[in-house]
């Protein structure tokens with residue numbers, strides 16, 4: 001397959017891609033709005049059915065449906081499919097579009113969720129459209145999962161993602177690349193915990209000796225938590241939320257903290273997790289309880305992931321792309337698939353910047369080449 005001619009086929013799609021992208025951005029899809037999410041999933045299902053995909057919706061009682069699309073072209077060699085992962089929820093509440101409408105400014109297309117990751121949905125569709133248009137044959141089955149809850153930790157999609165990944169040759173995650181355009185071959189693991197401290201209330205003036213301050217205890221625990229971090233290994237612990245107490249003249253009976261953990265290795269995940277579970281009170285009479293755990297295991301750059309990256313990097317050269325590899329402290333659904341041993345390459349979405357921020361945008365001039373790259377991977381024997 002001549003990659004140059006694939007790119008020439010996809011370039012003229014650009015106006016149509018932007019048109020579809022505008023529709024997708026205008027259909028807002030925050031992680032917590034079931035009706036909006038279900039509507040979005042149906043819209044995507046219809047678009048891909050049009051391309052000949054078999055679609056299957058997995059409804060969720062309180063969340064948006066998960067959607068699986070399968071391409072089994074006539075005559076396609078049987079074998080393990082290639083799995084594409086897209087999430088279709090965003091961090092933006094309904095109504096954001098009124099303040100930050102879809103718009104084009106120079107080379108930028110802006111709008112809520114455009115970069116993370118609605119542009120990726122358009123790329124997946126038009127990569128397949130390009131393949132069909134040139135009459136090429138997919139060398140292996142292709143499955144695409146559109147999931148509804150990545151931005152809230154994938155509680156109702158994780159099982160399906162892992163189940164599909166286990167049956168697949170490898171996994172491509174259509175999260176955006178780094179701001180410099182690098183693909184992602186490693187991601188930190190992510191943990192989330194809530195530490196609750198129970199002390200004993202008392203009058204701060206007349207009977208302070210009868211009280212045990214949950215706030216003082218929490219302060220000690222927070223200092224201890226900081227000592228567990230290991231910046232050299234990339235292990236970070238952030239106490240991002242604390243609350244407790246009722247009034248300044250009452251010794252606080254309760255306090256709690258929300259903790260974010262990031263680690264590069266399963267060993268570090270285990271070290272911190274067991275330390276958190278083994279926390280001991282400093283003050284007598286205090287009760288500590290910890291909830292939560294490792295939500296996304298680290299995506300470790302294995303030999304298989306490295307090989308996959310090298311292969312894709314070479315394809316990039318055929319398209320005039322100099323692809324670098326990068327890593328990030330942020331998790332994605334690729335963490336799940338990599339952790340169960342399925343080679344996973346992440347960051348195959350659109351070039352741009354500002355995910356989860358008001359300046360969220362993609363770069364239009366890179367859209368064709370990145371879409372052609374995706375098509376090239378799908379066509380690679």
Ligand SMILES: [Zn+2]
Pocket residue numbers: 087116117150175176
């Ligand atoms: Zn994302």
